[in-house]
Amino acid sequence: QKEVEQDPGPLSVPEGAIVSLNCTYSNSAFQYFMWYRQYSRKGPELLMYTYSSGNKEDGRFTAQVDKSSKYISLFIRDSQPSDSATYLCAMSQTSYDKVIFGPGTSLSVIP
Amino acid sequence: AAGVIQSPRHLIKEKRETATLKCYPIPRHDTVYWYQQGPGQDPQFLISFYEKMQSDKGSIPDRFSAQQFSDYHSELNMSSLELGDSALYFCASSSRDWGSSYEQYFGPGTRLTVT
Numbered sequence: 243q244k245e246v247e248q249d250p251g252p253l254s255v256p257e258g259a260i261v262s263l264n265c266t267y268s269n270s271a272f273q274y275f276m277w278y279r280q281y282s283r284k285g286p287e288l289l290m291y292t293y294s295s296g297n298k299e300d301g302r303f304t305a306q307v308d309k310s311s312k313y314i315s316l317f318i319r320d321s322q323p324s325d326s327a328t329y330l331c332a333m334s335q336t337s338y339d340k341v342i343f344g345p346g347t348s349l350s351v352i353p
Numbered sequence: 354a355a356g357v358i359q360s361p362r363h364l365i366k367e368k369r370e371t372a373t374l375k376c377y378p379i380p381r382h383d384t385v386y387w388y389q390q391g392p393g394q395d396p397q398f399l400i401s402f403y404e405k406m407q408s409d410k411g412s413i414p415d416r417f418s419a420q421q422f423s424d425y426h427s428e429l430n431m432s433s434l435e436l437g438d439s440a441l442y443f444c445a446s447s448s449r450d451w452g453s454s455y456e457q458y459f460g461p462g463t464r465l466t467v468t
Contacts, residue, residue: 276456285357285443285459286396330395337455338384338447340409343395 245269248331248344257353261318265331265344268312272333275307276341277316280328289329290316293337321351355380357446357460365466366434374429374463378446384408385427386457387419390441402427403449434467441465 248265255261263277274293278286290305292298298305304317314331331344358377366372378385384403388396398411402421413419416434421427431438441464445457 274455278459283441283462283464285461288456288458291456338403338408338449340386340398340401340411341388341396341445341457342398345395 243268244345245342246331246333246344248347250345250347252348252350254350254352255321257321257323257351259321259351261316261321261325261349261351263316263318263329263331263347263349265314266312267314267333269335269342270309270312271335272342274334274337274339275305275314276332276334277303277305278330278332278343279325280330280346282328286330323351323353326350357444357458359442359444359460359463361463362461363464363466365468367468368434368436370434370467372431372434372465374431374442374444374465376427376429376444376446376460378425378427378444379448379458381450382446382448382458383425384447384449385421385425386445386447387413387427387429388443388445388459390443390462392440396443399429431465436467439465439467 277290280286295309302319306315328346330346332341386401387399390396399413401409419429441462445459
């Protein structure tokens with residue numbers, strides 16, 4: 243069993259929809275939680291970075307972390323075709339530790 | 354803003370050859386990480402350096418070695434290449450300075466193809 247689980251999709255939604263992406267993890271030592279967006283054959287682009295439990299909002303993106311349930315989420319409001327990419331959840335134990343990635347969810351936003 | 358630079362972007366090698374990948378971190382970043390991403394897989398951690406010293410080691414084959422230089426750039430050396438080494442290799446950098454945000458920012462990657 244992988245340390246970080248994520249539904250690989252693919253997930254297809256119409257433009258303007260609210261998208262919900264989720265990950266679960268098994269290692270309770272994780273304290274830092276990230277979401278990266280990766281376009282095909284490109285480097286992962288950091289979207290959200292949070293510490294411990296709670297919510298964080300940045301524009302159309304909201305990240306939620308529930309450490310008690312070992313569950314993290316990313317919500318995308320008013321989804322756009324340009325949001326079509328693979329979304330990788332990631333986490334680490336310390337602020338400078340290696341990042342452990344989930345397998346990624348492929349998202350397509352249809353115009 | 355300046356990003357992580359990797360070179361070359363694409364590299365084709367034959368089996369048993371040697372390859373060297375280079376990474377130039379974001380200015381004032383002191384920590385470099387290397388990850389390998391196989392086809393359809395998530396990135397897997399290989400090795401990291403902080404202030405020119407190895408700080409952590411993951412699933413890096415013994416055929417691979419890496420170092421960080423005085424200007425903080427890093428090189429990943431891969432010898433006796435195998436077909437299974439074909440992958441995207443990413444470098445990420447971060448800063449451990451007090452007050453920094455500590456996030457890891459990834460470069461565009463080097464696509465290595467071993468034939």
